[in-house]
Amino acid sequence: MEDLKQEGSAKTPVVEFSTSGELLLKGRSIPENSIEFYKPLIEWIESYSQSPNSATVLNVQLEYFNTSSSKCILDVFKKLESVSGSEVSVKWYYEEDDEDMLEAGEDYEAIIDLPFEMIEVEEI
Amino acid sequence: MATSTFDLYNLMERNNVLLAFKGTVTSELLESVFQIMESKMDDLNDSPATKKKVFNVLVECLQNLYHHIDDFDNENVVVNSAGDKKSAIFSIIRNEDAYNIVTGNFIYPKNVEDVTSKIDYINSLNRDELKAYYKEVLNNGELSEKGGGGLGLIDIAKKSRNKLQYSFREIDEDYSFFTLTVKILK
Numbered sequence: 072m073e074d075l076k077q078e079g080s081a082k083t084p085v086v087e088f089s090t091s092g093e094l095l096l097k098g099r100s101i102p103e104n105s106i107e108f109y110k111p112l113i114e115w116i117e118s119y120s121q122s123p124n125s126a127t128v129l130n131v132q133l134e135y136f137n138t139s140s141s142k143c144i145l146d147v148f149k150k151l152e153s154v155s156g157s158e159v160s161v162k163w164y165y166e167e168d169d170e171d172m173l174e175a176g177e178d179y180e181a182i183i184d185l186p187f188e189m190i191e192v193e194e195i
Numbered sequence: 196m197a198t199s200t201f202d203l204y205n206l207m208e209r210n211n212v213l214l215a216f217k218g219t220v221t222s223e224l225l226e227s228v229f230q231i232m233e234s235k236m237d238d239l240n241d242s243p244a245t246k247k248k249v250f251n252v253l254v255e256c257l258q259n260l261y262h263h264i265d266d267f268d269n270e271n272v273v274v275n276s277a278g279d280k281k282s283a284i285f286s287i288i289r290n291e292d293a294y295n296i297v298t299g300n301f302i303y304p305k306n307v308e309d310v311t312s313k314i315d316y317i318n319s320l321n322r323d324e325l326k327a328y329y330k331e332v333l334n335n336g337e338l339s340e341k342g343g344g345g346l347g348l349i350d351i352a353k354k355s356r357n358k359l360q361y362s363f364r365e366i367d368e369d370y371s372f373f374t375l376t377v378k379i380l381k
Contacts, residue, residue, distance in 0.1 A: 081226050101229070101254050103222050103261055135247075137254050138346035141333060168244040171251065171354055178330050 075115045083108055084133060088115050092124030092157065096147075097132040097195070100140040109143035116150040123157035132164040133172070134195045141175070148183040160186045167191050207286075215286035220261045228257065232287065239289070245381045249287075249294045252355050252377055256296050257285060259347045263300060294379045302373045307363050310373065317348055318358045325353050355379045 075088040084098035102108050119127075129151060136144065151159050161183075163176035173189060180187040207215060213235060216228065232253060236246045260283045283300040302310065320328060329349045352359055360376040 081230065101258075103225070103258055135251060135254065137258060138350045139258070141346060141350075145333060166243075166247075168242070169247055170244075171248065174326070178326075178333065181330065182334050 072115075072118050075111065086112060088112065088119070090119065090124070092127040094127065094129040095132070096130070096144075099134050100136040100144070102137075103139065105137075105139040105143040109140075109147065113143075113146055113150050116147065116154065120150075120154040120157075123154050125157060127151065127154060127157045127159040128162060129159075130162045130164070131176075132195050134166070136175075145179065145182065148179055148185065152184055160188065162188050162190055164190045164192055164195055166195055167193060211288050211290050213287045213289050215284075217284040218282055220257065220264055220283050220285075222261065225257050225261060229254065241381055245294075245379070248354055249296075249379055252351055252379055253287065253296055255347050255351045255354075256298050256375070256377060259351075260285065260298050260300055262347075263302070292381055294381070296377045296379070297374065299372060299374045301366070301370050302363075304365065304368065304371050307371055307373075310361075311363075313348060314359050314361055317352045320352075322353075322356075325349065329353055351377055 072090060074090055075086060077083070077086040079085040079098040082099065082102045084096050084100045087093075087095040087097075100108075129147070131144075148161070151161075161179075163179070165172035165176060173191075176187060176189055214228070214232060216224075218224075229250070233250065236249065239246075241249075264281050264283060283298065285296070285298045288295040288297065317325070317328075329346065332346055332349060348359065355377050357378045357380070360378070362374050364372045364374070366372055
């Protein structure tokens with residue numbers, strides 16, 4: 072299977088999902104309707120889970136996301152949760168003054184059965 | 196006409212309006228508004244945390260408008276004395292101590308009770324309860340076809356750290372006008 076790469080736009084994030092197990096979501100995710108945007112990502116994880124790398128890391132480096140995206144991001148996590156035969160973890164990045172983003176990461180951590188690492192950075 | 200435009204200008208100036216719009220809310224319009232607001236805020240000396248919060252709440256408020264304007268059946272939408280029902284209004288006001296995001300849109304009178312009880316419930320929650328409620332709806336709710344998940348108002352209340360102020364004005368038996376004001380302290 073191939074890597075999934077998408078450039079970012081004013082309302083959607085950069086996507087770099089590599090078969091090596093490094094997955095990246097970076098930028099902003101504020102489309103009015105996120106379902107369409109996230110569908111190929113979830114499908115990619117589905118195919119990836121057929122023969123995953125021994126370790127899988129999803130790096131979430133989002134500056135903004137809207138509530139429409141929040142449900143889809145949860146679906147991405149749920150799909151990753153179901154990947155067997157790989158140690159899956161999440162690195163959740165947030166800017167140092169952004170307590171809402173840290174809180175959002177903690178919300179997902181509470182719902183999803185995957186190890187989360189919260190990483191504070193100066194700028195995403 | 197010249198006088199009323201000047202009056203409108205003065206009114207907006209007095210009220211510290213950063214940006215105001217009246218008309219149909221489309222996806223393209225929102226993209227432009229978000230860009231304009233980001234560059235306007237770049238030039239202001241508010242903290243990065245405030246700017247981020249205002250932007251987040253603005254996105255939710257305006258996308259809420261966008262999602263709900265479609266609620267009208269086309270055959271019922273006629274231009275009458277109250278104007279185009281698919282049209283909405285919003286303004287972003289920056290005072291010394293706070294930002295106010297104000298939106299106004301038409302809604303069917305039959306939906307007034309639902310919106311009222313939803314907002315009253317959100318306003319009755321303290322911060323921890325609001326966080327728990329958000330998590331519950333996030334985990335259990337389904338996205339509608341339009342992409343809304345019923346999380347918008349909860350998120351707005353949670354991020355603004357303020358009670359939602361709202362009012363309804365009955366236009367006629369077919370329409371009411373809904374105004375929402377969200378305050379974000381700097």
